[in-house]
Amino acid sequence: MSTLHLVRQSAFATNDFAQCLSVLDHQDSIVLMDDGCYNLKHSLMDSLIKRVDGTLSINVITRHAQARAIEISAAVQHIEMSDVVELTFNHTKVITWQ
Amino acid sequence: MTSSYTQEKNDLPPSNGLAIINSKAPFSSNHGKDALDVALIFGSFEQKVSLFFQGDGVYQLIANQDARLVSIKDYLKTFSAFEFYDIEDIYVCQQSLVNRQLEEKFHIGDVQVLSSIEFGLALNRHQHVLRF
Amino acid sequence: MKTLAVVVTTPPYSHLTISALTYVEAALVAGINVIGVFFYQDGAMHANKDISIASDEYQAIEHWQRLNKEYQLPLHICITAAEKRGIACDSIDNDQVNEAFTVSGLGELVELTTKAARLVQF
Numbered sequence: 001m002s003t004l005h006l007v008r009q010s011a012f013a014t015n016d017f018a019q020c021l022s023v024l025d026h027q028d029s030i031v032l033m034d035d036g037c038y039n040l041k042h043s044l045m046d047s048l049i050k051r052v053d054g055t056l057s058i059n060v061i062t063r064h065a066q067a068r069a070i071e072i073s074a075a076v077q078h079i080e081m082s083d084v085v086e087l088t089f090n091h092t093k094v095i096t097w098q
Numbered sequence: 099m100t101s102s103y104t105q106e107k108n109d110l111p112p113s114n115g116l117a118i119i120n121s122k123a124p125f126s127s128n129h130g131k132d133a134l135d136v137a138l139i140f141g142s143f144e145q146k147v148s149l150f151f152q153g154d155g156v157y158q159l160i161a162n163q164d165a166r167l168v169s170i171k172d173y174l175k176t177f178s179a180f181e182f183y184d185i186e187d188i189y190v191c192q193q194s195l196v197n198r199q200l201e202e203k204f205h206i207g208d209v210q211v212l213s214s215i216e217f218g219l220a221l222n223r224h225q226h227v228l229r230f
Numbered sequence: 231m232k233t234l235a236v237v238v239t240t241p242p243y244s245h246l247t248i249s250a251l252t253y254v255e256a257a258l259v260a261g262i263n264v265i266g267v268f269f270y271q272d273g274a275m276h277a278n279k280d281i282s283i284a285s286d287e288y289q290a291i292e293h294w295q296r297l298n299k300e301y302q303l304p305l306h307i308c309i310t311a312a313e314k315r316g317i318a319c320d321s322i323d324n325d326q327v328n329e330a331f332t333v334s335g336l337g338e339l340v341e342l343t344t345k346a347a348r349l350v351q352f
Contacts, residue, residue: 001113003221003222006350016121019152019153022152022191022217022218023214023217023218023221024218025222034245034246034249080256081252081253081256082256082259082260084253084256085257085262086260088234088257088348088350089232092225093113093224093225093226093227093348093349094348094349094350094351095119095221095227096350096351096352098229098246098351098352116343116349128271132271132311135310135336136336136339139335140340143337143340145340145343226343226348226349227349227351228237
């Protein structure tokens with residue numbers, strides 16, 4: 001049982017990312033996309049990155065981060081939209097946080 | 099990446115039904131009403147649907163509100179019809195209540211107040227999730 | 231069978247819709263059976279034939295029309311959401327509604343979710 005979380009908003013602007021993190025399970029994956037990419041520099045990311053233990057994965061859509069001139073840290077996977085499709089079917093369900 | 103259809107490998111009982119997460123306060127946006135419309139249609143089609151209230155969404159459940167004072171059609175009153183639509187499971191995020199200094203005084207009965215972990219587990223019991 | 235249903239809640243002029251389109255197209259290209267896209271809330275504005283977006287900007291409606299044509303991708307507009315936003319759906323010819331879109335109700339959303347292995351919201 002694992003959930004794919006699509007995070008589309010900045011935690012500096014809304015509570016969506018924080019709410020996502022409160023229901024996150026250890027086998028889930030996160031995709032930071034659209035303004036969700038800004039979360040890479042948010043304090044919530046620090047405790048999240050510590051949870052990345054091989055089962056929880058954090059992904060960023062490379063283009064979305066690059067468009068925003070955001071540096072991608074090594075702890076996150078760089079992916080494309082086609083990978084998001086694959087992740088959709090590698091998890092039992094998808095929740096969009098927007 | 100190799101793809102896999104993990105649901106087939108899952109030993110747990112299959113997750114079932116739709117979970118609707120309400121994340122917005124009741125009056126300044128249409129999200130609460132739009133979410134309610136989806137919930138009622140699923141109920142009327144006899145499809146399992148459960149309601150989750152998190153963040154500002156918890157305000158939708160608080161007792162003694164009156165939308166008419168601000169000329170809004172009081173869709174919150176329709177919440178008392180949930181049972182009639184077989185919408186049985188109503189979950190509220192406890193932390194969201196605490197953060198807003200809200201007491202557990204709701205305008206409907208049978209609301210389950212859950213910790214964040216329990217909230218996540220309850221979500222996992224559903225096959226699909228929509229969030230408004 | 232990998233079946234997918236998508237809900238779009240953002241209007242055609244929103245940048246957020248670009249991600250929805252990119253995702254749906256990637257799914258179609260990957261051979262996923264996208265059984266339908268349901269346009270709800272502001273997403274219903276996609277049905278409006280009279281929307282005019284500056285020609286040098288992203289043409290979301292054209293892209294949906296293209297996917298509808300190339301893949302027979304069903305595009306369902308929620309009638310209540312559309313009418314609330316000024317798109318008249320009640321005439322038999324549906325003059326104001328873009329042909330690539332089908333005027334439906336929330337009942338269609340129930341259909342799509344019961345048939346789909348995955349439901350993704352944008």
